[in-house]
Amino acid sequence: MNRPERKGASLISEVNRTNVPYGTLAIWFLGQESVIVKGDGITVYIDPYVSDYLDKDGPARSYPAPIVPEDIVGADLCLITHEHEDHMDAGTLPIFHEQNGGAPIMAPACCKEPLLRMGVKESQILVADNSRQTELLSKLEITVLPAAHEQLEQDGDGFHRSVGYVLKLNGVTLYHAGDTVIYPGLVEQLEKIKPDVAMLPINGRDFFRRERGIVGNMNYREAAELAVRIGAETAIPLHYDVFARNAEKPGNFVDYMYEHFPEQKIHVMARGERFVYVSGQAFLDRD
Template sequence: MTEQDRKGAAFIREIARTEAPYGTLAIWYLGQESVIIKGDGITIYVDPYLSGDLDTGDWRRVFPAPIAPEEIQGVNLCLITHEHDDHMDARTLPWLHRSSPEAMIVAPACCKSALLEMGIPASGLITADDRQPLELFSKLRLTPIAAAHEQLERDADGCPRYVGYVLELNGVTLYHAGDTLVYPELIARVSALKPDIALLPINGRDYFRQQRGIVGNMDYREAAHFAREIGADTVIPLHYDLFAVNAEKPGHFVEYMYEQFPEQKGHVMARGERFVYVSPRAFLQP
């Protein structure tokens, strides 16, 4: 067993052994926008990109994933925000399904054909429709939120091409934005759900990246203002460090937020870190 194998096995054991008390959620950072969320016995993978499938030229990973796809275990739910390869990974999702065949995958409707080609059965797929919140496991409320990456796009049935998700679980409301710009309806929709914690992209966009076909997101300044506008208790930046060609310095986000909103709580996650968010309701009985 290699050192990386040992680290991967220890990482999976840590997830399995973590029990988040009421009013808390445990979050693990895998890179890009890939995170694992656990609360009330439910383990959720969001955009698991673990394979290094893009590992060529400009798209070489800056750091390896904490686990390999074949090490995945114990998944109850997988959320996909959109079809880009670093979010819907064709070399990770078949392993996830193989190890956790009962885990449902929630994804935009446009992802369905690709997921079927990966061997995911139609019975294991749920469409992410921002007009229809989902009640899952009798203790998770999941609300898809339309995202603008860089445009708001919908199919003929009105289903969004890009989404984020609001999870209400274990006494905590978490918003994972996926890839998106800020638009007025996004602020109104998310703030109405009163998120405790927001996971937001900060890599931004510019003319030169657009010319290379790199689709952008909110930048670190916009992310800081957006977190303030939606009333998030704590904000975690994402999507800034996995590919040098599409990176941002998280220190810029921290500095800007401190200068503009010094009372806003935030946390920059280390690679592979477990962060336990504690809400104001953590010490109250459910």
């Protein structure tokens, strides 16, 4: 008797089988800010938080992740935005590294020691450096942007504690903001980049969450205004659904966009959904 394929294994099989033409990217949403991005044969995991790992004081997930760490195979790269456990997941990354040993993990400098303690080999850890662009796997260009998880924080060597990533892959530019508020200079940097896809946190911040030790991000109004200001072709909200005490309704983002910027393209992703972004580059004759 053949057993049905597990849902998570089926999703990863879909990731590994998906091939997208030039000018497009395939994106899968795993919850919070955890996504998979694929283009030109390269599969990138960003902040893969798919375990039930919690520290002793951590809140429970509102729902199980669409996959489990053991499902992840075929990855080429992992990007970590900062050290919080719902982004640098101690329940996922050791297994990710074991099963995808050739895939480097790029993360802020402050994450290096925790990653080493998780068993990640030093040779596979890349420091996220916003002073230069990085080309990986011959087809992927990464620009690191500082992120202000309420505040910009740097170590003695000038490396930022939190970052976002700009990926140029397969003719598409994608900005994954990580956890951040809008700080002086961010808008200007992104206006120059003008990403095709902007993936932005919307859960906001307030005094009472901060009092409970919950560090915040831009809210849905700020995320909507930012997406429009920087000329993002499509905006995708993130960081609103995994923890009940730090949640937001993505419908508020949709309503605000529709009322104020009805021509701005947006997409709210279902859990485990494959969304294929198609840019104008997909229709150009490359000969």
